[in-house]
Amino acid sequence: MILTGEPLPLRRANVDTDQIIPARYLTGIDTEGLGEHLFSGMAGGAELLAESPGATIVVAGENFGCGSSREHAAWALTARGFRAVIASSFARIFLENAYTNAIVPVVVRDAMIETFARARSITLDVAEQTVRADDGEWIAFELDALRKHFILGGGYLPYLASKIETVRAWEAAR
Amino acid sequence: MRSLFDKIWDAHVVEELPGGNALVFMDRIVAHEITTPQGAIAIEREYGDRLYDRDRIVAVNDHVAPAKDTATAIQAQVLRTWAKRQGIRLYDLGDGGICHVIVPERGYVRPGSTVCCGDSHTCTLGAFGAFALGIGTTAQAGAMLAGCLILQRPKVMHVEITGRLHPSASAKDLALAVISAVGFRGGTGYVLEYTGSAIEALDMEQRMTLCNMAIEAGATTGIIAADATTAAYLAQTQEAPTGWPMLRADDDAVYAARITLDGDTIRPLVTWGTNPGENMPIDGRIPVGAAQASLDYMDVHVGAEMRGIALDQAFIGSCTNSRIGDLREAAHILAGRRVTIPTIITPGSQAVKRAAEREGLHDIFQDAGALWTHSSCGPCLGMSMGVLAPGMRCISSSNRNFQGRMGDGGRVHLASPAIVAASAILGRIASPADIATARDSRMEARV
Numbered sequence: 301m302i303l304t305g306e307p308l309p310l311r312r313a314n315v316d317t318d319q320i321i322p323a324r325y326l327t328g329i330d331t332e333g334l335g336e337h338l339f340s341g342m343a344g345g346a347e348l349l350a351e352s353p354g355a356t357i358v359v360a361g362e363n364f365g366c367g368s369s370r371e372h373a374a375w376a377l378t379a380r381g382f383r384a385v386i387a388s389s390f391a392r393i394f395l396e397n398a399y400t401n402a403i404v405p406v407v408v409r410d411a412m413i414e415t416f417a418r419a420r421s422i423t424l425d426v427a428e429q430t431v432r433a434d435d436g437e438w439i440a441f442e443l444d445a446l447r448k449h450f451i452l453g454g455g456y457l458p459y460l461a462s463k464i465e466t467v468r469a470w471e472a473a474r
Numbered sequence: 475m476r477s478l479f480d481k482i483w484d485a486h487v488v489e490e491l492p493g494g495n496a497l498v499f500m501d502r503i504v505a506h507e508i509t510t511p512q513g514a515i516a517i518e519r520e521y522g523d524r525l526y527d528r529d530r531i532v533a534v535n536d537h538v539a540p541a542k543d544t545a546t547a548i549q550a551q552v553l554r555t556w557a558k559r560q561g562i563r564l565y566d567l568g569d570g571g572i573c574h575v576i577v578p579e580r581g582y583v584r585p586g587s588t589v590c591c592g593d594s595h596t597c598t599l600g601a602f603g604a605f606a607l608g609i610g611t612t613a614q615a616g617a618m619l620a621g622c623l624i625l626q627r628p629k630v631m632h633v634e635i636t637g638r639l640h641p642s643a644s645a646k647d648l649a650l651a652v653i654s655a656v657g658f659r660g661g662t663g664y665v666l667e668y669t670g671s672a673i674e675a676l677d678m679e680q681r682m683t684l685c686n687m688a689i690e691a692g693a694t695t696g697i698i699a700a701d702a703t704t705a706a707y708l709a710q711t712q713e714a715p716t717g718w719p720m721l722r723a724d725d726d727a728v729y730a731a732r733i734t735l736d737g738d739t740i741r742p743l744v745t746w747g748t749n750p751g752e753n754m755p756i757d758g759r760i761p762v763g764a765a766q767a768s769l770d771y772m773d774v775h776v777g778a779e780m781r782g783i784a785l786d787q788a789f790i791g792s793c794t795n796s797r798i799g800d801l802r803e804a805a806h807i808l809a810g811r812r813v814t815i816p817t818i819i820t821p822g823s824q825a826v827k828r829a830a831e832r833e834g835l836h837d838i839f840q841d842a843g844a845l846w847t848h849s850s851c852g853p854c855l856g857m858s859m860g861v862l863a864p865g866m867r868c869i870s871s872s873n874r875n876f877q878g879r880m881g882d883g884g885r886v887h888l889a890s891p892a893i894v895a896a897s898a899i900l901g902r903i904a905s906p907a908d909i910a911t912a913r914d915s916r917m918e919a920r921v
Contacts, residue, residue, distance in 0.1 A: 327538070329511035467621045
């Protein structure tokens with residue numbers, strides 16, 4: 301699975317989920333309409349999105365997605381066409397939500413963030429777990445060996461559903 | 475050799491999975507109206523009526539309760555009709571409150587158990603010696619369908635608080651101090667396991683306040699070993715769980731990291747910036763090296779005092795500080811005085827509200843000119859009542875001072891209920907000591 305796209309150069313650290321999608325937009329029972337409010341809680345967020353209308357890969361600093369557990373953050377990214385987030389670290393719950401929504405969470409060294417933020421195009425090879433900015437060298441990144449399966453098309457709920465009998469047997473013997 | 479967390483984890487691993495993951499059994503799943511509908515609908519669409527065990531699920535309408543508009547009315551109604559259809563216990567208007575308040579208040583948490591909810595502040599329940607964590611909607615749906623979460627095993631950080639909490643400080647100040655010590659993202663990948671004499675001396679409400687903010691250091695959760703204080707609290711709850719193990723860490727437990735704070739050195743704190751780690755002593759100055767973006771958003775500068783900054787609103791409530799002890803702390807300051815800025819006081823549950831009213835706290839609050847509301851998540855997340863206008867500055871007993879958290883362009887300073895109450899009276903960031911001083915100086919002026 302190869303993804304190629306333009307970056308949305310947020311660059312900053314601690315992009316919390318209130319910045320990604322403010323709570324006032326969490327009033328639905330589906331995922332409709334979330335995309336139009338993406339980054340509306342971030343100072344300058346709307347302007348950054350307008351400057352990079354074709355962007356599909358977020359580039360940010362440390363601790364991306366900290367704060368609330370709202371999966372709406374992942375849904376809003378997906379709704380706007382984002383397929384990956386490159387950051388120097390992720391908050392746990394967002395990281396889990398990214399995998400279940402097939403958003404590729406790419407961790408690179410802080411020093412590399414600017415390279416990706418300035419790139420015209422970023423290419424990701426999910427299967428090989430490598431990424432590069434423009435024609436630069438391929439950089440390896442880590443993915444969770446199990447959750448990678450969710451990015452490549454296996455669903456989270458079907459996987460858990462396949463475990464129900466195992467869980468029941470475990471509980472019976474508990 | 476094992477920490478308290480290790481013991482709970484080991485007892486709940488159903489299966490080790492690839493990539494360092496495990497299938498971890500969830501004893502309790504809490505479901506609220508904002509993050510549950512999409513998952514509940516997905517399960518019913520794909521799997522029909524299949525739930526792993528409906529008796530393990532507790533549903534709560536809490537975030538926008540009562541509903542504020544058609545969209546939130548639909549959310550609440552979806553949760554209601556789903557709970558009824560599936561035979562799930564629902565806490566709704568009149569009998570409800572914030573899920574992290576009513577779940578422990580009714581005794582739905584057992585020491586040594588696991589709890590998850592599509593809400594990051596589920597870590598609150600770690601106060602009961604449970605492994606309690608926030609998760610996304612899909613993970614919550616998976617737990618309802620298959621009884622389990624897929625989790626990477628977190629590391630454990632030993633957070634020891636020695637001595638006793640200083641009399642001028644509250645559990646909120648301790649929580650903020652821990653976030654500063656661990657770092658706003660320093661807890662990522664860890665469970666914070668709290669021990670020490672200062673922790674043992676905390677009551678259950680104080681322990682909940684402390685554990686509630688573990689997520690604000692990025693931690694998976696916080697946890698405190700159950701003891702006689704825990705047992706006494708749970709014994710008087712509706713569900714009154716019994717037969718749970720009094721687990722604690724082995725004396726030779728191995729931790730991946732360790733920090734120690736002296737409880738006697740904790741003093742009242744207030745945040746100056748846009749994350750809870752950006753805090754300082756109430757009588758301090760904003761430190762050199764403060765993040766410029768945070769300073770700009772909050773319209774403050776390095777070297778500035780927080781004390782004395784003019785405020786537009788005050789809020790006491792949220793899953794951090796809305797229990798009876800928090801309300802007593804505020805009432806103690808507000809008794810016989812008047813607030814000078816709009817002040818909203820929101821109890822964490824209807825049971826807390828009724829308990830407060832039996833003690834006459836509602837009269838103290840209303841005599842002081844504060845707005846005493848029904849229970850709800852309220853102004854904390856800018857989703858229903860008490861939203862800030864751009865530029866408004868609010869002092870709040872809640873847990874997040876993120877940009878726009880309480881309203882687009884609004885500014886939030888986090889502090890304890892006592893600091894919020896004192897600040898509401900003076901209309902500027904203040905400590906209870908400042909009120910005594912203000913009164914004394916007025917008396918002197920009269921003389």
